[in-house]
Amino acid sequence: MAGRKTGVLAIGQAVPALVRWGVSADADLVYRCLLTFGPQPSGEVALELGLGVRRVRAALDELLAARIVTVEREPSAYGVDASIWRALLADAVVMTLRRRAFRRAAVATGGDSAPFERGGIPARRLPDREARRRRIAELADLERIEHLSMQPEQAFGTEVLAAAAPLDVAALRRGVRMRTLSRPPADGDRSAQHAIEFGRLGGEYRETAARLPQKLMIFDRRVALLAVDPFDLDRGTWEIDDRATVDSLVRLFARHWSNGVDPSRNGVPAIVLTSREKAVVALLAQGHTDAASAQQLGMSTRSLTYTLRALMDRLGVDNRFQLGLALGALNVATPTGAPTDSDTIDGGDR
Structure with a gap:
């Protein structure tokens, strides 16, 4: 794309894939163009993407119906091609699409x-x-x-x-x-x-x-x-x-x-933790970040991440929440300072 304009996207910021939320591939591509290069008429978007004007207009209509873009109508001899299309911020768009998917799933x-x-x-x-x-x-x-x-x-x-x-x-x-x-x-x-x-x-x-x-x-x-x-x-x-x-x-x-x-x-085998794994898991159970845990243990953050990844692979789990469940079920780890029956219980959301 020939980036002639400045968009609302920060340098290095990822653009969320809207296809996973039911948006067509054309609409996803048009949204990315508007978010990256800023508000444009549909004709310029078509030139940027190398798509036919009709495909771009259909995609814009889809985005407008989903409340993902806004349009500023400008009467002129060029008709709809003179309208300026503007992408909404990614966080707001994802929330809008999540709510739409929730409503559909709820009804179904x-x-x-x-x-x-x-x-x-x-x-x-x-x-x-x-x-x-x-x-x-x-x-x-x-x-x-x-x-x-x-x-x-x-x-x-x-x-x-x-x-x-x-x-x-x-x-x-x-x-x-x-x-x-x-x-x-x-x-x-x-x-x-x-x-x-x-x-x-x-x-x-x-x-x-x-x-x-x-x-x-x-x-x-x-x-x-x-x-x-x-x-x-x-x-x-x-x-x-x-x-x-x-x-x-x-x-x-x-x-x-x-x-x-x-x-x-999921077929979790009996397991004995090494001393390093025990130390890492103990800090994980206390809610420490990787960087803070690595500093306390005198190791690099990368080494700590590799230790956790190896432990997850041994247990056949995919993330740290699953790792916590597996270790808890096997009585391998207990959080330091875990609440007792006498602890004060504040109202919260579960």
Whole structure:
């Protein structure tokens, strides 16, 4: 491409692939052009990409319908070719496409929350994230038999885990059966420490490559919490105690659970850690970064990464969350400073 313009993309910043979210290859290419080289008329985009004008216009119409680009109409003798097309920032675009995919998956799998919006099913709306966390803490304290959790996100931050992990640990120590279904963790996930303790205490975890239709928690099959928007908890949460509705959500969870895979049970052999592996795992369990762990152990960050990669290969797992589950299930590692029954439990999101 002849980059005559300056776009909104920072140097070295990756452009997300929109095809994975259902966008056509032409639309993906046109979006990349606009994001990289800045706002342009459709004719210039066609020249940049070497595509026919009709293909570019069709791609722009698709992007506009998906709210991925904006257009500034400029009346002139050249008609539509004079309009200026502008790409929205990548983070906003990905969030828009994720929500669109969530809505489609929800309708297809029975996880749609529209009946609650229309008032067809009795439910109480928790207005924001903080109300959700407080209610989770209250319901978790009463839980005695079973906890079901469906998590469509692929990364959890330190703040969320600090609030949620004590609730999980306390429930497991009371004998509550805990089943969590999630997508495979993505880069940036900080839950490896919790995975070790969760697996060691008998928590059940499965992963699925399929998109999950809802962010859902079910407490003792009595009460369910269903996010209005799983990617924006500040939009609120539905609390449902209607028996028929809760039963249908249990069946939704069971259907996806049956298609999930437990990464810690994939033929994991007995294992004895070397002294270096023990030291690395201990720091990992405490939530240290690679750089901080390497500094404490007097080794390079690259050597520490190789040590973890070799350990993951020995256990047949793909990421650090799975590694934590496997080590916890084998009682090979226990997080330093793991919460005890007497620890204060703050309301959090799980």
